[in-house]
Amino acid sequence: MQRRQLLDELVSKGIRLTSQRRAVISVIQEAKSHLDAGSLLDLARRLEPSLDRATVYRTIGLLKKLRLIDELDLMHLEGEKHYYEVRTEGDHIHLACFGCGMIQEFTSPLFDRLKEEITRTAGFEIRVARLELGGFCPKCSSRHRGEEEEKTKTSVKH
Amino acid sequence: MQRRQLLDELVSKGIRLTSQRRAVISVIQEAKSHLDAGSLLDLARRLEPSLDRATVYRTIGLLKKLRLIDELDLMHLEGEKHYYEVRTEGDHIHLACFGCGMIQEFTSPLFDRLKEEITRTAGFEIRVARLELGGFCPKCSSRHRGEEEEKTKTSVKH
DNA sequence: AAACTTTCTGCGACTCAGTCGCAAGAACGG
DNA sequence: CCGTTCTTGCGACTGAGTCGCAGAAAGTTT
Ligand SMILES: [Zn+2]
Ligand SMILES: [Zn+2]
Ligand SMILES: [Zn+2]
Ligand SMILES: [Zn+2]
DSSP: OOOSOHHHHHHHTTOOOOHHHHHHHHHHHHOSSOEEHHHHHHHHHHHOTTOOHHHHHHHHHHHHHTTSEEEEOGGGTTSSOOEEEEOOSSOOEEEEETTTOOEEEEOOHHHHHHHHHHHHHHOOEEEEEEEEEEEEOHHHHHHHHHHHHHHHHHHSOO | OOOSOHHHHHHHTTOOOOHHHHHHHHHHHHOSSOEEHHHHHHHHHTTOTTOOHHHHHHHHHHHHHTTSEEEEOGGGTTSSOOEEEEOOSSOOEEEEETTTOOEEEEOOHHHHHHHHHHHHHHOOEEEEEEEEEEEEOHHHHHHHHHHHHHHHHHHSOO
């Protein structure tokens, strides 16, 4: 499902391949979850121990500019980090649960229609589309509702 | 169009009103554009010169928690700042131009439909919805296309 | 209006993501 | 294998945001 491999994309654009870039790219590609620059560094260092923070950021910048990866905020659930994922065919939406920190992905034709509408109506040439929702997943939703009621009860002045 | 004033909301929630909070809130409310914490501090200091950075952040946190303001990234067009705006009835979309830095707001019923679909399908209780698009505004779009062609021409190895 | 409790503020020191300039090192085409 | 050009590691730096604390205010009670 994943179009062409990132490495091939770089080669085809005449970009120099280094072992550091291979390491970072490999980690991003195999990642099962959304990684921030720090985790990316830790994981890639297993492949390339001398790898430096700066190089990771530079590689991220490169891949972002080439539109091969997307940058996410994930509602900054844990600090002001940014997260990265390989760009896929259709954009997808990220749902971040304030309760348990779960991140869920969601796709919908409506999203594409909305983007299409914006392109048409506003004449805006979309390069990056980021839709992130914060709230409560099904599990936390009920728990959270309970807490809210609890709070209301006790805070009402008698 | 702006529901109830922020100050009233705070009072009704039994939150202590201080001159610092008044200053920050007043600035956010009168703001013509999206302000980051730094600008917010500068402007609010005109009303309350002793105002400290920390207090601004604490007030932002408070208003965010009460869902009276929204936090934006605006595609981090100029550094890793965050921007704030008073929450309005319907969520709106932000378009950020990579060319000129313009920020445009956009609303669409499709956006509400999309959120409604997510609530229904994923059982997710949405608290914050942030849709930001990066790309090129109509003016910059043509200019940008021109440059791309230029680049292609000169970068072809003879 | 003074006293009292609770919350808020300013301050200063701190954290932590991300950036930058530079000199040494590696890629790759010839 | 060589030379040009790009990339890296390092270290120092920036700048947003946080935190604990002691003193200052807010709102409430008498
Ligand atoms: Zn961000
Ligand atoms: Zn949850
Ligand atoms: Zn953000
Ligand atoms: Zn523009």
